[in-house]
Amino acid sequence: MEPLWSGVSEEVEYGGEVDVLVxxxxxxxxxxxxPYNCTYGELFALAGAECAAGYDPDEPLRFEDAxxxxxxxxxxxxx
Amino acid sequence: MGEKGESRLRRLTxxxxxxxxxxxxxxxxxxxxxFGLGIFCCFFLGIGALWLDLLLLPVxxxxxxFLKRKCAAAxxxxxxxxxxxxxxxxxxxxxxxAFERVPATEGNCAVRGVVEEVxxxxxxxxxxxxxxxxxxxxxxxxxTDYRVQVFVYGETGAAPLSAGTVAVFEAEMQTYDxxxxxxxxxxxxxxxxxxxxxVGAEEFYVIEERGEDIFSAVRxxxxxxxxxxxxxxxxxxxxxxxxxNSGFMEExxxxxxxxxxxxxxxxxxGLHIGxxxxxxxxxxxxxxxxxxxxxxxxxxxLIFYSGVCGFSPSSLRAVVxxxxxxxxxxxxxxxxxxNSVSVAALVVLLIDPVFLFSIGFQLSLAAAAxxxxxxxxxxxxxxxxRFIPKKISSALSVAFSAQMCTFPFLIDAFGYTSGLxxxxxxxxxxxxxxxxxxxxxxxxxxxVFPSAAxxxxxxxxxxxxxxxxxxxxxxxxxxxxxxxxxxxxTALWLLLCWLxxxxxxxxxxxxxxxxxxxxxxxxxxxxxxxxxVGCDAVMTVHSYYGSNLLLLRVGGETHLIAAxxxxxxxxxxxxxKEGIRSLDGVIVLAAPRDINTAVPVLLSHASFDTLYxxxxxxxxxxxxxxxxVAPHGFFYLGETPACFTGENALYLNICGAGAVVxxxxxxxxxxxxxxxxxxxxxxxxxxxxxxxxxxxxxxxxLSVYSAGDLQIGWKNGIISVKxxx
Numbered sequence: 001m002e003p004l005w006s007g008v009s010e011e012v013e014y015g016g017e018v019d020v021l022v023x024x025x026x027x028x029x030x031x032x033x034x035p036y037n038c039t040y041g042e043l044f045a046l047a048g049a050e051c052a053a054g055y056d057p058d059e060p061l062r063f064e065d066a067x068x069x070x071x072x073x074x075x076x077x078x079x
Numbered sequence: 080m081g082e083k084g085e086s087r088l089r090r091l092t093x094x095x096x097x098x099x100x101x102x103x104x105x106x107x108x109x110x111x112x113x114f115g116l117g118i119f120c121c122f123f124l125g126i127g128a129l130w131l132d133l134l135l136l137p138v139x140x141x142x143x144x145f146l147k148r149k150c151a152a153a154x155x156x157x158x159x160x161x162x163x164x165x166x167x168x169x170x171x172x173x174x175x176x177a178f179e180r181v182p183a184t185e186g187n188c189a190v191r192g193v194v195e196e197v198x199x200x201x202x203x204x205x206x207x208x209x210x211x212x213x214x215x216x217x218x219x220x221x222x223t224d225y226r227v228q229v230f231v232y233g234e235t236g237a238a239p240l241s242a243g244t245v246a247v248f249e250a251e252m253q254t255y256d257x258x259x260x261x262x263x264x265x266x267x268x269x270x271x272x273x274x275x276x277x278v279g280a281e282e283f284y285v286i287e288e289r290g291e292d293i294f295s296a297v298r299x300x301x302x303x304x305x306x307x308x309x310x311x312x313x314x315x316x317x318x319x320x321x322x323x324n325s326g327f328m329e330e331x332x333x334x335x336x337x338x339x340x341x342x343x344x345x346x347x348x349g350l351h352i353g354x355x356x357x358x359x360x361x362x363x364x365x366x367x368x369x370x371x372x373x374x375x376x377x378x379x380x381l382i383f384y385s386g387v388c389g390f391s392p393s394s395l396r397a398v399v400x401x402x403x404x405x406x407x408x409x410x411x412x413x414x415x416x417x418n419s420v421s422v423a424a425l426v427v428l429l430i431d432p433v434f435l436f437s438i439g440f441q442l443s444l445a446a447a448a449x450x451x452x453x454x455x456x457x458x459x460x461x462x463x464x465r466f467i468p469k470k471i472s473s474a475l476s477v478a479f480s481a482q483m484c485t486f487p488f489l490i491d492a493f494g495y496t497s498g499l500x501x502x503x504x505x506x507x508x509x510x511x512x513x514x515x516x517x518x519x520x521x522x523x524x525x526x527v528f529p530s531a532a533x534x535x536x537x538x539x540x541x542x543x544x545x546x547x548x549x550x551x552x553x554x555x556x557x558x559x560x561x562x563x564x565x566x567x568x569t570a571l572w573l574l575l576c577w578l579x580x581x582x583x584x585x586x587x588x589x590x591x592x593x594x595x596x597x598x599x600x601x602x603x604x605x606x607x608x609x610x611x612v613g614c615d616a617v618m619t620v621h622s623y624y625g626s627n628l629l630l631l632r633v634g635g636e637t638h639l640i641a642a643x644x645x646x647x648x649x650x651x652x653x654x655x656k657e658g659i660r661s662l663d664g665v666i667v668l669a670a671p672r673d674i675n676t677a678v679p680v681l682l683s684h685a686s687f688d689t690l691y692x693x694x695x696x697x698x699x700x701x702x703x704x705x706x707x708v709a710p711h712g713f714f715y716l717g718e719t720p721a722c723f724t725g726e727n728a729l730y731l732n733i734c735g736a737g738a739v740v741x742x743x744x745x746x747x748x749x750x751x752x753x754x755x756x757x758x759x760x761x762x763x764x765x766x767x768x769x770x771x772x773x774x775x776x777x778x779x780x781l782s783v784y785s786a787g788d789l790q791i792g793w794k795n796g797i798i799s800v801k802x803x804x
Contacts, residue, residue: 001121001125001126001172001175001176002125003122003123003124003125003127004122004123004125004175004257004258004263005122005123006785006786007802008781008786008789008800008801008802009799009800009801010770010781010799010800010801011797011798011799011800012752012753012769012770012797012798013769013796013797013798014735014736014737014752014769014796014797014798015735015752015796016734016735016736016796017735018732018735035735036732036734036735037735062720063713063715063720063732064712064713064714065713066712066713066720066722067712067713068722068724068730068749072749072750073730073732073737073749
């Protein structure tokens with residue numbers, strides 16, 4: 001007879017990255033893959049622009065403008 | 080060892096304990112402990128528990144040598160304990176194997192069987208059929224003496240069935256597994272119920288009426304007499320108190336008894352058996368019946384009564400505990416109460432080892448053991464308090480000691496215990512004991528003289544109505560102790576209780592220190608066990624036969640996601656266990672009609688302001704106290720971005736990990752790191768999850784059905800899953 005009780009302990013790693021599509025008045029528009037808790041300041045620095053009006057540079061990315069495309073989470077930012 | 084050494088040892092031992100030894104030798108306690116441990120170890124280790132015998136024998140021998148210091152006798156006794164451990168392991172393994180050998184069924188089956196039990200839930204009549212002949216859709220057929228529980232919806236008594244009826248019906252038979260949702264299905268295994276089915280009242284074809292067994296006949300007679308002679312509420316209460324079957328009581332009233340911690344009056348146990356034994360003993364004494372006649376007569380009546388109550392573990396335990404001292408006294412022997420409760424436990428477990436996992440047996444044994452171990456000491460302590468009369472201190476000590484030992488079992492099984500229990504037990508139990516003795520005597524008379532039943536049962540009916548009036552008028556769900564669980568720490572709690580008894584002869588200072596240290600250890604362990612330490616986000620997954628509830632805790636907020644229609648009992652138990660009185664948001668992944676039904680069910684157990692629904696569902700904002708939000712695209716559950724993908728699926732981004740919760744199979748689910756779904760299906764392959772957790776049975780996969788409630792934590796880029804507390 002096999003034991004009726006079995007322990008459960010599973011762990012998986014995940015990337016924790018988000019795709020961001022930056023367009024508009026930035027030096028390097030395009031698609032960036034950034035960490036989940038990336039701030040607007042860090043993102044705009046990558047895109048070669050000052051932090052646009054309406055975005056707090058210290059605030060992490062918000063997902064109100066995100067879409068699920070091809071099964072991936074993409075945040076659209078149009079400056 | 081020289082004289083000096085012996086003298087030093089003697090001084091040391093006397094510094095630790097008073098008297099000849101630290102713990103008195105109680106053979107039956109050790110024997111029943113050995114047997115119970117064998118069963119317990121078999122549950123966790125399977126048949127491999129037999130290897131523990133190799134460890135147990137020398138440990139038992141050394142312990143007994145320490146206690147008894149007589150080599151040959153101690154070794155012989157150790158062998159006996161070892162044998163009982165082995166017997167416990169083997170009997171449990173055989174019991175489980177016998178249950179699993181009964182074929183599992185799939186699809187529609189034609190079934191012929193004999194009605195063995197008749198019961199009732201709030202919504203259905205329940206008939207238990209035995210002596211089954213089953214013909215499956217595939218053509219396979221078999222006979223079994225295992226049973227099927229058939230739930231019949233509709234008007235009470237519509238089905239033309241009673242105990243002893245042989246009938247045929249066709250239904251989809253669902254097979255009970257030995258374990259489901261992380262727990263042993265003890266009631267199914269003990270009751271030999273392998274299947275369940277749902278059948279309409281008109282779908283039975285009666286072949287013949289056979290006689291019912293004598294216990295069913297007496298039970299039926301008692302029910303008939305009560306329900307014909309009393310009002311329905313009093314009859315249901317009386318029937319529950321006399322037979323332990325509370326199925327005819329109103330669920331709300333029964334639940335109020337549970338909230339008050341006094342529902343144990345409906346489990347025939349020491350209270351009932353003691354009163355009946357007392358009545359019979361008084362009658363025999365009045366009639367000057369000799370002990371060699373009265374003892375077997377009382378024993379026969381008590382055993383018969385236990386049979387009428389279905390040989391429930393609590394009634395069996397109580398009957399054995401009643402008979403052992405009587406037998407001991409008849410043979411001129413002293414009877415230690417701890418040994419007698421141990422014999423009772425051993426007898427019950429020998430009858431069916433699965434009783435060890437029955438909550439009824441656990442509570443019955445814990446209460447009896449608590450009263451025996453703690454009651455005396457506590458009573459003596461309280462007797463020193465001048466303003467407390469002796470009878471009050473005795474009643475208080477009995478109630479408190481029973482509460483102490485049943486506390487962790489109640490919390491783990493039901494999610495709560497009553498803060499009013501001590502007070503209500505003190506006030507209510509003496510009254511109900513008196514009412515029960517009148518009820519029992521007059522019901523017995525009414526069964527013998529049915530023409531006078533109405534008159535005979537008038538007095539008990541009146542007394543019962545008066546006695547339970549406070550329970551019907553006052554709601555007791557106000558002072559519930561809930562929101563945590565003990566799990567394996569129950570053993571530490573019971574050890575602490577044992578340290579406080581007079582069964583261990585420690586010096587007071589040492590006893591105080593040991594209790595203090597154990598309290599500290601228990602407190603720390605409870606904190607770590609109950610609080611989700613060290614995770615950025617925690618989701619607990621709870622399932623029970625289609626009711627799938629996920630609690631997401633992030634950033635100090637708690638949100639509920641129900642994948643499918645939540646079951647009210649499941650919701651109540653979960654919220655009590657988790658200490659949830661309010662939620663920051665609710666999502667129900669179901670059809671709009673089911674969401675409409677689910678919201679009031681949830682609101683009756685916790686408050687919340689916001690209900691999120693998919694915009695595509697077209698769900699109306701029809702609730703006065705709840706805001707219905709139908710977001711297009713992403714919205715936030717606290718700090719967690721979420722998005723509906725279809726009507727019955729939700730995508731969440733928890734600490735950067737994508738998670739999909741699906742209530743059913745649907746197309747076009749996004750990729751994710753974690754999938755939570757009912758069962759494996761090709762429809763979920765598009766998600767390509769790194770980790771899948773299923774709610775229902777999923778062979779070879781992680782599921783709540785096999786492992787029990789699960790806790791998923793997110794921390795530093797790792798998702799970890801373990802059993803929830």
